[in-house]
Amino acid sequence: MDEDYHRKHGTDPREEIVIGAILTQNTSWKNVEKALENLKREGLLSFKGILETPLEKLQELIRPSGYYRQKARRLKIVAKELSPVSKVESVSREDLLRIEGIGRETADAILLYAGSRPYFVIDAYTKRIVKRVFGIEGSYEELRSWFEDNLPKDIKIYKEFHALLDEHAKRFCRKEPMCEGCPLIRVCTLPLR
Ligand code: SF4
Numbered sequence: 001m002d003e004d005y006h007r008k009h010g011t012d013p014r015e016e017i018v019i020g021a022i023l024t025q026n027t028s029w030k031n032v033e034k035a036l037e038n039l040k041r042e043g044l045l046s047f048k049g050i051l052e053t054p055l056e057k058l059q060e061l062i063r064p065s066g067y068y069r070q071k072a073r074r075l076k077i078v079a080k081e082l083s084p085v086s087k088v089e090s091v092s093r094e095d096l097l098r099i100e101g102i103g104r105e106t107a108d109a110i111l112l113y114a115g116s117r118p119y120f121v122i123d124a125y126t127k128r129i130v131k132r133v134f135g136i137e138g139s140y141e142e143l144r145s146w147f148e149d150n151l152p153k154d155i156k157i158y159k160e161f162h163a164l165l166d167e168h169a170k171r172f173c174r175k176e177p178m179c180e181g182c183p184l185i186r187v188c189t190l191p192l193r
Contacts, residue, residue, distance in 0.1 A: 002040065011046040014085045017114040019045065021106050022074050023065040034064035047079035074101030088115035104140045112158055120147040120158050125169035132173060132190040 006013045016036070023032045038061040039045040044053055053061070058072040065071060081099045082088060088110060096107040104122070111119040122143045130136050130143060138146065151157055172182040179185055 002036075002045075005040055005045060009043060009046070011048075012085050014088060014114040015047050015079075016045055018047075018078060018082060018085065018088070018110055019050065019075060021109040021113070022071055022078055022101060023062060024109075025067070025071070025101075025103075025106060027066045031065050035062040038062065038064070047083050047085060050075050050079040051083075070101075077101060082110075085114070089117075091115075093119065104144075108144065112155060112162075116155050118148070118153050118155050118158060120144050120151070121162050122147070123162075123166070125166050125173075126162070129165055129169055129173050132177065133184055133188045135189045 001013050001016055003013060005011075006016070019039070020032055020036065023035050036045060039049065042053075042061065043049065044061070050058065055072055055076070058075065059068045062068050062071055062075070077100050082091070093107055093111060096102050096110060097104065102110070108119040108121045111117045112121055122140050126147075127137075127143065130146075136143075136146070147158075147161070151161060168184070172178050172184075177190065179188070179190070182188070
């Protein structure tokens with residue numbers, strides 16, 4: 001998150017988190033960063049910026065994130081529904097899920113990172129690691145409950161744990177796992193199978 005940008009523009013950094021949560025759907029963060037940079041360059045990285053930008057221009061700016069037509073529409077809907085951004089502190093998960101373009105992972109990312117509320121985010125990396133290390137598979141909600149039941153209910157821990165899982169998936173537990181040298185090899189069930 002670019003705190004300097006928001007200080008300079010008088011915008012709320014939580015809006016960047018919500019915008020990033022939509023842009024990251026079905027793409028890597030590297031592509032999202034390019035789209036965020038484009039919005040920043042134009043001074044449009046805010047709900048106001050999203051809502052006031054003509055749809056076609058918005059599509060062009062976020063094109064690097066892929067699915068840019070769909071995402072531009074979703075951004076406008078979400079920016080409208082979650083304005084003012086302080087709504088992230090109180091909106092219910094159910095109401096978030098009713099907004100077009102917000103699925104479970106996006107909703108929980110918004111609640112945890114923008115709303116600082118204790119919802120654990122399950123992403124593809126998390127599912128992969130849980131399956132390999134513990135041999136556990138389950139629906140999104142089952143895995144979310146599993147983490148929330150087993151971790152202290154602390155948003156700092158939720159954020160850190162999620163970040164560490166993603167880092168581990170990138171460094172060792174890749175699509176083709178690099179088990180040799182992996183710090184979890186002793187507890188992981190995959191190399192034993
Ligand atoms: S030992 Fe292999 S499968 Fe298990 S967590 Fe490490 S990299 Fe992934």
